[in-house]
Amino acid sequence: MDLHPGTSRRSFLKAAVAVGGASALAACLDRFEDDEPIPTGTDDTSSLPAGQHEWNQSLDRDEHDNLILPKHHVFLYLDLANGGEPTASDRESVETALQTIEQAYEWSHRGAVFELAYSPSYFDRFSESLDETIDLPMPTAIGSLENPTLDTQDALLHIASDRPDALLAIEEAMFGDESEMNGVEITERLNSVFSVDNRRSGFIGPGLPAERQDISGIPDDRPVPEESPLFMGFKAGFTGNQATEESVTIAAGPFAGGTTKHVSTVRQELDKWYTENSFDDMVALMFSPELASRGTVEGVGNNLGDHSGVTEEIYENVREHAEQYRRVGHAEKAARANRDDDGNPLLLRRHVESTDGSVASLHFPTYQLQISDFIAVREAMNGSDLTDTPSIQNRVNNGILRYLFTQHRGNFLLPPRSLRSLPTPTGE
Numbered sequence: 001m002d003l004h005p006g007t008s009r010r011s012f013l014k015a016a017v018a019v020g021g022a023s024a025l026a027a028c029l030d031r032f033e034d035d036e037p038i039p040t041g042t043d044d045t046s047s048l049p050a051g052q053h054e055w056n057q058s059l060d061r062d063e064h065d066n067l068i069l070p071k072h073h074v075f076l077y078l079d080l081a082n083g084g085e086p087t088a089s090d091r092e093s094v095e096t097a098l099q100t101i102e103q104a105y106e107w108s109h110r111g112a113v114f115e116l117a118y119s120p121s122y123f124d125r126f127s128e129s130l131d132e133t134i135d136l137p138m139p140t141a142i143g144s145l146e147n148p149t150l151d152t153q154d155a156l157l158h159i160a161s162d163r164p165d166a167l168l169a170i171e172e173a174m175f176g177d178e179s180e181m182n183g184v185e186i187t188e189r190l191n192s193v194f195s196v197d198n199r200r201s202g203f204i205g206p207g208l209p210a211e212r213q214d215i216s217g218i219p220d221d222r223p224v225p226e227e228s229p230l231f232m233g234f235k236a237g238f239t240g241n242q243a244t245e246e247s248v249t250i251a252a253g254p255f256a257g258g259t260t261k262h263v264s265t266v267r268q269e270l271d272k273w274y275t276e277n278s279f280d281d282m283v284a285l286m287f288s289p290e291l292a293s294r295g296t297v298e299g300v301g302n303n304l305g306d307h308s309g310v311t312e313e314i315y316e317n318v319r320e321h322a323e324q325y326r327r328v329g330h331a332e333k334a335a336r337a338n339r340d341d342d343g344n345p346l347l348l349r350r351h352v353e354s355t356d357g358s359v360a361s362l363h364f365p366t367y368q369l370q371i372s373d374f375i376a377v378r379e380a381m382n383g384s385d386l387t388d389t390p391s392i393q394n395r396v397n398n399g400i401l402r403y404l405f406t407q408h409r410g411n412f413l414l415p416p417r418s419l420r421s422l423p424t425p426t427g428e
């Protein structure tokens with residue numbers, strides 16, 4: 001849904017529907033009526049993390065130390081309104097606008113965290129090339145099974161918060177005509193430089209997918225478990241299977257302190273997922289058939305603690321699992337390419353579910369040192385090296401590929417906070 005400048009409270013609240021359906025609207029109304037304050041931020045930018053992707057310190061953790069992502073997300077795909085290279089005054093406007101958000105909201109899930117990332121198309125307008133330390137190719141399809149729309153907009157603003165009213169207020173302040181945001185006066189807006197080409201929204205957390213499962217792609221008998229944070233019925237993002245923010249942070253060169261970001265949008269067709277598979281089948285296809293045979297995963301996977309159980313011993317034996325169990329798991333396949341030389345994960349995943357267009361889908365940002373790390377992991381997930389095994393086909397017995405359809409792919413550089421406002425390719 002397009003969030004046109006909303007002047008009235010009514011259109012503002014109407015827009016809340018797009019963030020997450022009727023329940024988000026109700027939550028918003030509730031909140032507004034309770035008037036529970038949202039913590040304000042700071043005007044001292046230097047007190048905030050150097051990397052825009054550094055959210056973890058200000059997020060909650062569960063009892064096993066796994067990070068809990070903010071519940072609501074908005075992805076605004078932006079184009080520079082004027083062609084050509086940005087000017088010093090454009091940069092100043094963008095920086096002032098972003099600092100206003102930081103002043104209005106605490107940098108946390110209670111307030112808001114946000115990132116402004118730039119695509120290869122953005123950098124193409126400059127006469128110089130992007131610094132050679134940065135691996136940022138144009139997006140492409142990965143493997144023969146998909147034909148995604150390639151997101152080549154100039155920039156991506158990703159905002160996340162537990163409070164839908166904070167997300168909406170930021171959008172209205174930056175792209176509408178609200179004159180203040182959480183008590184902070186607006187003097188600059190992002191729409192003086194950027195126009196919104198595409199808006200996508202997402203959510204994650206126990207209860208939210210169950211509440212919003214009356215959509216295309218999910219069977220009518222409402223199979224998504226109440227306690228699941230994702231539509232497919234399992235928890236993801238265990239600390240032990242995630243890269244740390246530090247390990248995905250570029251160490252040297254002009255964009256040191258930043259990272260790269262890949263964002264795909266993936267449609268989910270879960271009719272067959274929920275009708276063809278027993279719980280053990282699901283564990284086998286999601287994690288590993290070996291873990292299914294050991295009974296490792298219970299329910300949505302809260303019992304796993306801080307690691308999915310996909311250890312080296314598991315992912316090194318995917319081919320054997322294919323032969324023995326006649327199928328392979330999603331996580332064990334991906335893990336094969338998701339380790340550095342010391343055995344630590346390469347990708348930081350922060351994916352969220354979506355009901356955009358009333359279709360079950362997910363927005364899937366990953367952060368890594370280089371885009372090629374993502375491509376290698378995604379190719380490993382494709383498992384095309386395993387289709388010579390009897391019974392494994394591209395979309396059959398091959399993890400969760402039968403149920404996933406990639407709609408969009410985009411690659412971005414996420415500069416450090418100090419260079420977030422219309423950077424040049426050399427960071428000057």
Ligand code: HEM
Pocket residue numbers: 230232234235236237238241266268286287308310330331332334335336338345347349362364377378381404
């Ligand atoms: C509906 C879509 C998806 C769901 C529900 C899902 C769910 C899961 C779950 C439950 C795990 C095991 C727990 C964990 O380590 O977090 C996992 C692992 C993983 N998934 Fe996905 N996933 C999905 C799509 C994808 C996609 C599109 C990618 C792209 C590369 C991906 C990459 C990974 C990676 C890298 C791991 C960790 C493997 C490891 O290194 O241990 N997943 N996923």
